Amino acid sequence: MSEPKIQDVARLAGVSPSSISNFLNNRMGQMRPDTQAKIQQAIEQLGYRPNNAARQLKTGVASMVGLLVPSLANQFFGALACAVEAAATRYQCHVMTFSTFRDPDRERAVMADLLAYGVKGIITGSALSDTEHLAAVTSRCPVVAFDIKRNDEAHDRITTISMDNAAATAQAVQHLVTLGHRSIALVTPPPYTLNRQERIRGFQQAVAAAGITGELVIADATDGPSDPHGDTRLFELGRSAASRIVTSSARPTAAIAINDMMAIGIGVGLKQLGRRIPADISLVGIDDIFFCAAHDPPLTTLRQPIQAMADAAVKCILAPDDKPDGALFAPELIVRSSTATPPQP
Amino acid sequence: MSEPKIQDVARLAGVSPSSISNFLNNRMGQMRPDTQAKIQQAIEQLGYRPNNAARQLKTGVASMVGLLVPSLANQFFGALACAVEAAATRYQCHVMTFSTFRDPDRERAVMADLLAYGVKGIITGSALSDTEHLAAVTSRCPVVAFDIKRNDEAHDRITTISMDNAAATAQAVQHLVTLGHRSIALVTPPPYTLNRQERIRGFQQAVAAAGITGELVIADATDGPSDPHGDTRLFELGRSAASRIVTSSARPTAAIAINDMMAIGIGVGLKQLGRRIPADISLVGIDDIFFCAAHDPPLTTLRQPIQAMADAAVKCILAPDDKPDGALFAPELIVRSSTATPPQP
DNA sequence: CTGTTAGCGCCTTCAA
DNA sequence: TTGAAGGCGCTAACAG
Numbered sequence A, B: 001m002s003e004p005k006i007q008d009v010a011r012l013a014g015v016s017p018s019s020i021s022n023f024l025n026n027r028m029g030q031m032r033p034d035t036q037a038k039i040q041q042a043i044e045q046l047g048y049r050p051n052n053a054a055r056q057l058k059t060g061v062a063s064m065v066g067l068l069v070p071s072l073a074n075q076f077f078g079a080l081a082c083a084v085e086a087a088a089t090r091y092q093c094h095v096m097t098f099s100t101f102r103d104p105d106r107e108r109a110v111m112a113d114l115l116a117y118g119v120k121g122i123i124t125g126s127a128l129s130d131t132e133h134l135a136a137v138t139s140r141c142p143v144v145a146f147d148i149k150r151n152d153e154a155h156d157r158i159t160t161i162s163m164d165n166a167a168a169t170a171q172a173v174q175h176l177v178t179l180g181h182r183s184i185a186l187v188t189p190p191p192y193t194l195n196r197q198e199r200i201r202g203f204q205q206a207v208a209a210a211g212i213t214g215e216l217v218i219a220d221a222t223d224g225p226s227d228p229h230g231d232t233r234l235f236e237l238g239r240s241a242a243s244r245i246v247t248s249s250a251r252p253t254a255a256i257a258i259n260d261m262m263a264i265g266i267g268v269g270l271k272q273l274g275r276r277i278p279a280d281i282s283l284v285g286i287d288d289i290f291f292c293a294a295h296d297p298p299l300t301t302l303r304q305p306i307q308a309m310a311d312a313a314v315k316c317i318l319a320p321d322d323k324p325d326g327a328l329f330a331p332e333l334i335v336r337s338s339t340a341t342p343p344q345p
Numbered sequence C: 001c002t003g004t005t006a007g008c009g010c011c012t013t014c015a016a
Numbered sequence D: 001t002t003g004a005a006g007g008c009g010c011t012a013a014c015a016g
Helices: A006-013 A017-024 A033-046 A052-059 A075-089 A104-116 A131-138 A153-157 A165-179 A194-210 A233-247 A260-272 A306-318 B006-013 B017-024 B033-046 B052-059 B075-089 B104-116 B131-138 B153-157 B165-179 B194-210 B233-247 B260-272 B306-318
Strands: A064-069 A094-099 A121-124 A143-146 A159-163 A183-188 A213-218 A254-257 A282-287 A300-303 A332-334 B064-069 B094-099 B121-124 B143-146 B159-163 B183-188 B213-218 B254-257 B282-287 B300-303 B332-334
Touching (some): A006 A017, A006 A033, A017 A033, A064 A075, A064 A104, A075 A094, A075 A306, A075 B075, A075 B094, A094 A104, A094 B094, A104 A131, A121 A306, A143 A306, A159 A306, A165 A183, A165 A194, A165 A282, A165 A300, A183 A233, A183 A260, A194 A213, A233 A260, A254 A260, B006 B017, B006 B033, B017 B033, B064 B075, B064 B104, B064 B306, B075 B094, B075 B260, B075 B306, B094 B104, B104 B131, B121 B306, B131 B143, B159 B165, B159 B306, B165 B194, B165 B254, B165 B282, B165 B300, B165 B332, B183 B194, B183 B233, B183 B260, B194 B213, B213 B233, B233 B260, B254 B260
Parallel strands (some): A064 A094, A064 A121, A121 A143, A183 A254, A254 A282, A282 A300, B064 B094, B064 B121, B143 B159, B183 B213, B183 B254, B254 B282
Antiparallel strands (some): A300 A332, B300 B332
């Protein structure tokens, strides 16, 4: 059960441990080809793998970045974790992911764990509510906030990677206006975060510029079960909000949801109320999670370029000197079948 | 930027490093309360966190388990990762998750990385195609296969955690028979794995026992895009298979899919062909991923008790002496709205 | 009850 | 081109 060590390899290859070390670290210049061959063979024969803990203890750096998400059971964050892993792999770096379930105590604990592992940096898609503790973390390693932004002074020291949120809703409005809509609702949970505020701002500006009616529907109560684990709150919120869209005095012919999870909930709610999509009402989401394509009808959405954003987040940590990819990423309109011309009155 | 060390804490608290170590490892029996208080205060003042690498190097064990999944972008495996994390947390253990994308080379590399971290064990939801290498791994740490089973001799040494797959399809058949169906199709990709074979066996036995018609539809070609990253192949496969269900000479009035991802694909395909669910045809999935509830209509499915299974998998590794939770987990029928009495001919 | 000490496996000078 | 030696931060005997 015990692993072979560098000494064992050295003995088998008939060389010294330092030669093995040189070999492992690609310092081939200082040894003969036949030595290399012997070492290579000994390593394979023993199935030797250098011990990460020892290496890290010696060099002082781990090849690990930390990732915090509200929950991996949430489709969007699963996709994010995947993208971050892909990006980090290019730097020979591993990712340790934690679900915080939006629990401040757990956020704190998990940050501390990550620090104890000596991670090179932390990417967070979770809100990090404990400002004081966050400050302690930023002084120890770089922190990158993914699609999370606030006005806290603590956030001064962290890099934010996000989509151009105002542009996303603005593009959604433009798409709908082109189709002929003159009254549009934006459905959102209470806008605690800056990026939600940005989406609202983009919506309101675009609506004003187009000279049409824009209504804000704040969904903050749900009668469905709360599901902290699966992180499906936004789905339930969307479902509950459907009736408010339908009964609104502004008579919107289209709804934009703050994200796809909520849009799918709205879709279910609207259908329960007997509304057809898009014949009676058009629906647009934001994110482009996988199930947009499986929704009935397939959901028009603004795609968040997750892989590019993950690449940039990882680069902030592992190669901060490279030129940045730009702080704000452009959303991409994906037109499917949930949007159409408004019904004739 | 440099972390405080145990020596610094000892100096500040006016005690020796070993007392700090005792404190950190909860060996309080051997020190006075005032010493504890001083240590506690020194730790907080310095923001001290023990270095995991050093601790691991010394003790020889990491508090980490490894998790291999095909892709975290796949809803099912995101949920699994979440469940495993929750289970491991109860043992103060962390989880390092890797996506393999079903690439044997990557599976191999990732196993090796995990071993280098000194993980206490590996849970895999990915197939581990390289039998030879798998043997090398099982000799170094326990390996638990999650819902993956094969007949390889290499699998003798690994523990398998899985649902009672035959029972799942059998329950699905019974549910449909009770509703009055007399001809049912089971849609599956080629049954390479034992658990798929089990589902087929359960289906065929149940169908025979009920004295009704059961047809096997093997879906193995898709005209849609292959999406290794998002792992949506089964969705596309299901969509393509819809036409084969509709044109089958057995005229099935219900379809059971090998899992929900495929069921949702079938649902989309059937609707594209103008079939109503469940009025024209009933549909049953397996797994109970989140989007079953958001599907139109909400999908009847056999729930896989993921959390219980994850608990058992983690326990196999971290507390192998506890009584096992049982190797086979019972599926739970979740009746939603995709199943109904068959149409009157 | 507390301090001293000797490594854990590896990397990195430095000398040979 | 290779070998020897010291130490990264921590734990666990064993002394005191």
